[in-house]
Amino acid sequence: MAKKIIFITGATSGFGKAMAEIFAQNGHDVIITGRRNERLIELKNTLQNKFNVKVLSLCFDVRNQKEVAENIQNLSAEWKAIDVLINNAGLASGLDKIQNGILSDWEKMIDTNMKGLLYVSKEVIPLMIQRKKGHIINIGSTAGKEVYEKGNVYCATKHAVDAISKAMRIDLLEHGIKVSQICPGAAETEFSMVRFSGDTERAKQVYNGYKPLTAKDVAEVAYFVTALPQHVCINDLVMTSTAQANSTSILRNSK
Ligand code: NDP
Numbered sequence: 001m002a003k004k005i006i007f008i009t010g011a012t013s014g015f016g017k018a019m020a021e022i023f024a025q026n027g028h029d030v031i032i033t034g035r036r037n038e039r040l041i042e043l044k045n046t047l048q049n050k051f052n053v054k055v056l057s058l059c060f061d062v063r064n065q066k067e068v069a070e071n072i073q074n075l076s077a078e079w080k081a082i083d084v085l086i087n088n089a090g091l092a093s094g095l096d097k098i099q100n101g102i103l104s105d106w107e108k109m110i111d112t113n114m115k116g117l118l119y120v121s122k123e124v125i126p127l128m129i130q131r132k133k134g135h136i137i138n139i140g141s142t143a144g145k146e147v148y149e150k151g152n153v154y155c156a157t158k159h160a161v162d163a164i165s166k167a168m169r170i171d172l173l174e175h176g177i178k179v180s181q182i183c184p185g186a187a188e189t190e191f192s193m194v195r196f197s198g199d200t201e202r203a204k205q206v207y208n209g210y211k212p213l214t215a216k217d218v219a220e221v222a223y224f225v226t227a228l229p230q231h232v233c234i235n236d237l238v239m240t241s242t243a244q245a246n247s248t249s250i251l252r253n254s255k
């Protein structure tokens with residue numbers, strides 16, 4: 001595949017970091033974003049030194065529309081030629097029945113997973129329209145396909161990503177922009193640590209007794225989705241570990 005510019009939100013850990021690695025390893029220039037600047041700088045140095053590609057790190061919070069707009073509008077003309085946008089930054093916060101839900105958790109998930117994705121897309125889409133090409137990959141979830149107990153608002157935000165992905169594909173059709181959604185099931189990243197506010201034991205239990213997806217598994221699929229010929233678009237791709245059938249059916253003690 002010809003050299004591309006890949007813009008990845010949430011590249012300081014998990015899927016985003018693994019995606020930055022695989023794209024850089026294959027010779028592509030990457031824009032990596034997140035809030036933890038030390039991690040961005042470290043990843044930037046590693047990728048540049050290891051793979052001899054260009055890496056730009058942008059430190060911003062996707063929930064802050066002004067920061068998002070400034071960072072993207074201030075890109076040089078060279079970096080504005082974004083071929084692939086991967087809307088990956090996201091999180092779950094808490095796991096409670098709706099009647100016990102915490103407002104600040106709900107707001108964090110809605111602001112990050114839905115509004116953040118929209119803020120970034122709003123800035124990048126015009127750049128792609130200008131160039132009459134581009135590929136947007138939204139990271140959804142199995143939680144965006146079915147609702148599970150206590151998943152309420154997180155599931156709702158990922159159902160919104162599902163709907164936004166379908167809507168983007170229709171609206172951007174006339175501009176030659178591909179839109180794909182990748183929906184992973186349980187994958188061991190910092191996701192559960194974030195969901196359970198750093199409770200290591202609780203986070204570990206999520207992956208007990210089976211082999212979950214890894215960040216690399218998801219990154220390899222994202223790479224595959226971008227490497228297909230121009231006339232081919234993966235619209236929607238659900239992937240789980242072999243031990244997982246859907247959001248609620250996981251074969252534990254299968255390791
Ligand atoms: P991680 O917690 O490992 O990574 C999340 C990334 O999102 C980090 O780089 C984090 O960067 C970034 N991020 C979170 N909030 C913000 C924000 N407000 N502004 C900017 N960046 C932000 O989790 P995963 O890699 O697992 O998750 C990536 C995506 O995949 C999420 O959208 C998640 O919902 C989804 N997903 C995860 C699954 C899983 O089981 N792990 C399964 C299905 C989907 P920083 O903290 O530095 O800002």
Ligand code: 8X3
Nearest residue numbers: 141142143185186247
């Ligand atoms: C993350 C997968 O099942 O924890 O999106 O919601 S799950």
